[in-house]
Amino acid sequence: MTKLARTMARDLGAAVGNTVRMCGLIDDLSDDDGHRRARLRDVTGEVRLFRGRSGSSDPIAAILAAVGLGSAVEAVGQVMAGGEAGPEAGFHLDVTALDVVGPAVGKLPVDRFSALSDRLDWRFVDLRRPRNRLIFEVQTTAEEAMRGYWHEHGFVELHTPKFRPTPNQSGIELFTVGYFDRAAYLAQSPQFSKQMAMAAGFDRIFEVGPAFRAQPDATSRHATEFTSIDVEMSWIESHEDVMAFEEGWLHRVIQAVADAHGADVKRLFGVDVVVPEVPFPRLTLAEAHEILAVAGHRVTGRKDGDLDPEGERIVAAAVAERTGHELVFLTEYPEWVRAFYHMRLEHDPSRDKSFDLLWKGLEITTGAQREHRYDRLVAQALAKGISMDLVGYYLDFFKFGCPPHGGFGLGLTRFLMSLLGVDDVREVTFLHRGPDRLQP
């Protein structure tokens, strides 16, 4: 006998009175006057299962009475609206067939009140909560919108290698891999590879992939592995072109999330998804420091002139108050704060053509125009004391014709943290990796 097609919970409104087949996990059990009701959840919503015409020896009532919380079940029955079928609102199914295809054995090890570390130990149980499911629906919608915008603007998708032949210029926070009879290093970003694509004449590229940083401190904002979203584009006039691209792109992406999930985000995270107007406000780093001076904030833990996390929050709050914007570009960084390959400002070579983007005070992007002129690039590398052994092959990219270019990287989880108002990266990562966290 052919099975009924599966009906999803979101389609029950049109199915009242019909017999349907539903599949999902049991995420709540309750008793109504001695009769068990089990709530079945699928990815679109929920339904209460009950047995309307049971006697004490009814086999379906017996299954329903015994089913464990969490079990994967398949149920056939007639759809009833809340009022007619039971004490709770929503839809109910008067079950005529019930198959526990994936039984839960024993009590679920965590619930939403458990400590974060316990919830991460049992992440697959934790992810069943609608709030956690929503994070990955938002992620999917956001990435789809990102890609739509890239495709419309002629970008090509690349996958660059995560095995690197040399340490990065600083050598810090680097993971080393045994690579046959030598060592390889895990890429901290696709920076060199995406610039190589510009030397290959690829014009505009994007990549979505993992990046690896051996950060020994477990903080709420850092992970040893995260998804980096990277853009590189040629034939720009300055970093302003990169910023203009990023703000147009983010406008589209946040609009898509607001349209598809705005109400759910408000309901489950208590946050409004505010679609930012373009252009975003821009502040030079000097202007940001003026704001901090007025606010009486002294930057701690940094000697390079950049902001500390608390400073970023104060600056972002001041911009939000002045302009209503949650996002702000910071520009004109001192060159000594930044990588050797950033292009310098023509009118002030002590500052470069780079920028950060803060969203609700959290840094989500660093970007820049790169230096594509071979002689200047070599001079900048030497001035920072960088060994030619480490960057020689990178410098080759600029010897045989390379257009002016720039780009940015955006951390996917930081984007989600800002969007959803979540202050811990571990909550918005499918499976977090940190110094003390490799499993599951």
Next chain:
Amino acid sequence: MTKLARTMARDLGAAVGNTVRMCGLIDDLSDDDGHRRARLRDVTGEVRLFRGRSGSSDPIAAILAAVGLGSAVEAVGQVMAGGEAGPEAGFHLDVTALDVVGPAVGKLPVDRFSALSDRLDWRFVDLRRPRNRLIFEVQTTAEEAMRGYWHEHGFVELHTPKFRPTPNQSGIELFTVGYFDRAAYLAQSPQFSKQMAMAAGFDRIFEVGPAFRAQPDATSRHATEFTSIDVEMSWIESHEDVMAFEEGWLHRVIQAVADAHGADVKRLFGVDVVVPEVPFPRLTLAEAHEILAVAGHRVTGRKDGDLDPEGERIVAAAVAERTGHELVFLTEYPEWVRAFYHMRLEHDPSRDKSFDLLWKGLEITTGAQREHRYDRLVAQALAKGISMDLVGYYLDFFKFGCPPHGGFGLGLTRFLMSLLGVDDVREVTFLHRGPDRLQP
């Protein structure tokens, strides 16, 4: 003065007689009656640059005469059609301003006749060839179509961690990473993570990301790092549902490539992009061995009953001759060939519910229905001698309610090899990684 907007080569037909600004790399130099012509290529096509009204001391003519092959240039000039402007067909630009923004210093180190290893050493020069650029346009179109199909079918996008806490069950071909004071292992596939998403009630997920295999042999089909495209779906009845999904998905993807790039693939690779009808032919492994027996082929190098690469080609050729199909599913593998977590056939537990997909004789996919019943899964693991220490946390996924599910993995570069008729994986990878290849 504001610059003219950039014009791309593909739009020149509508611009004849107009003054335009073009940006690209010089990929050919020629002389026409003593006057230099330089071919500028952008990602959409090409144009010849010449200086129509030059005297001997004309500065633009001098730049044109001196520009090195490969240089990145920006040119402004009047568009002329071939016949009126010069000896070659196509469009020409009578240049009025020429800026060599990224000069090539010295001779390009490789050309299309160079040995593969030299071309890989200078991959960014090699990638400038239109044939190589096309590979990544095809990749972009294919991935866009894949995602479109996933989105329509309710799939969520995940990024699973590449750091794994334990070796895989076999322990072979595994890369080890120094992870603070312990070891981590690089994921050979997202298998366990994507199955965990099913235990989380995620229903249908996909992932596009790197996979790592320490394969010591450099072959034309293997890489130490490749892009794995993974699908997992719940509430299936059998592996047939997975195969039906994959063939519908591939039909859409190959159709999209044929529509966007079919003519270019024919021109540059000499291959027809044939859109496969669904369903694809299916053969059991036993039937495949019958074909080999008739063909007189003896499988070498394998003792497990699976096919060797030559056997795969013979079977695929026989299917193509019988059915006209380039793609064929192989099914009903002996359980001892396959992973412990595959579900067994009800009517013959010595064979499992897995499949391979061959395209033009190359294996591009392995898929299966997974065993989701805890007791059977444990029994199958024990029967294969797998240590519970290594898979204990994986087995936990099945203790608290897990729906029936299955999925497949597809190797992106193998897909491109079959599609384009390229027999070396290094040609279709942006930057290949093998035992002897870590740079650039």
